[in-house]
Amino acid sequence: MVINQESEVFKSITTLGKYVGNTPLYEIQHLSPKPKVKIYAKMEWMQFGGSVKTRPAYQIIKAALESGELGTGKTLLDASSGNTGLAYATICARLGIPVTICLPENASWERKKLLKGLGVNIVYTSKFGSSDESEAKAHEMYNNEPDKYFLANQYNNENNWKAHYEGTGPEIFEELGDSITHFMTGLGTTGSFTGISKYLKERDPSIQTIGLQPDGALHGLEGWKDMETAKVPGIYDTSLVDAIKHVDTYDAYDMLKETAKKEGILLSPSSAANLKGAIDLANEIEEGVIVTLFPDNAEKYSEIIKSLF
Structure with a gap:
């Protein structure tokens, strides 16, 4: 049965839209290895529900x-x-x-x-x-x-990547425009990678879009998939992939500690892994603007945080 657009449920879901997205784009100040390479990350926990999801x-x-x-x-x-x-x-x-x-x-x-x-x-x-x-x-x-x-079938639901194509991608491009040279993020459901990459490449085909994966099937990066061994989501568009790079779980944990000390932000392991991937890329190029995502912060990972600090 279709929900009546005058119903309280429909009014509530429409009202909630005001609290979805429009998250800050944070510039990494102290961890980028080269002065001509800028790194930005969307702070996705700063919306209703507390994460990119x-x-x-x-x-x-x-x-x-x-x-x-x-x-x-x-x-x-x-x-x-x-x-x-x-x-x-x-x-x-x-x-x-x-x-x-x-x-x-x-x-x-x-x-x-x-x-x-x-x-x-x-x-x-x-x-x-x-x-x-x-x-x-x-x-x-x-x-x-x-x-x-x-x-809901998030791994195969087209609305997963469309949310990022219609929201996250435009937000990033509106703020940084043609200065963007690279976009990269971890691959899980692949919705954020597919939607954002598709939008950015339509605006500027020269933008390099890079998928990040754990360096093996047994890893500690919650939400990430090792695409060589896991079931590949139906929404994953490999035509958008310019490169795949891998991140070690323990390197991500080290990055989590570094970010806390030098940037004043307590990240989740997957957010730290995204930043690790961006810094690794920054070491490979001489200049550019790299954009990634911070899917969530450390609030839901006290067991990991206690073991690291």
Whole structure:
């Protein structure tokens, strides 16, 4: 059933749009290795829901309400390593929509606690199966009860990358314009990489777009995928990839400490990994403007932070 545009649910989702996106673009001041190489990062935790995943979660939910896929009485169902699940939960709590998330057992305890606090029904999957096993479980549950669930399917939902094509990409280009020489970010669902890269290349085909991956299948960068061994998301557009670079988990942890000391920002491991990738690239070029993302900060990673400081 299509949600009436005069209904309270539709009014609420429309109002929430004011709090999605428009995050600050932060210039790295003390860690860029060369004076003619500038590094900028979008501080994505500074929006409703607290991470970069708010953007696709909002767009997926809004589109599903408009189409009627997420009709009255249905539960939103998806797989998540944590941040998308929190974004769904935060938005749906305001809308009165129940949420079920298939989550790997090794997600941080903060994420589990927050999801439970937001009323999410968590279905745990093996810590050895990563997000791929969680995705398979979500599909199994949907296939068993299709009338009960709206399967958000973030790894294959076009609204994932469109959220970044319509939001994050334009925000970056509006601020930096033709000065941008490189964009790079970690590959997970690949929505942010695909959407932003597509937008930037349409504005300036000379911009180099680089995907970042962990340096192996066993890593500590929550939300990232090793594309050689993991299931590749359906929304991943390889034609947009100019290069792939790898980041070691422990190098990312070292970068997390450096950023805290020299920039005054406590980042999440994946944000620190993005910055590590950008600094590695800065060492390879003589001048340019590199843009990356800080998907979230350190608030949900106290176990890691305690071990590092």
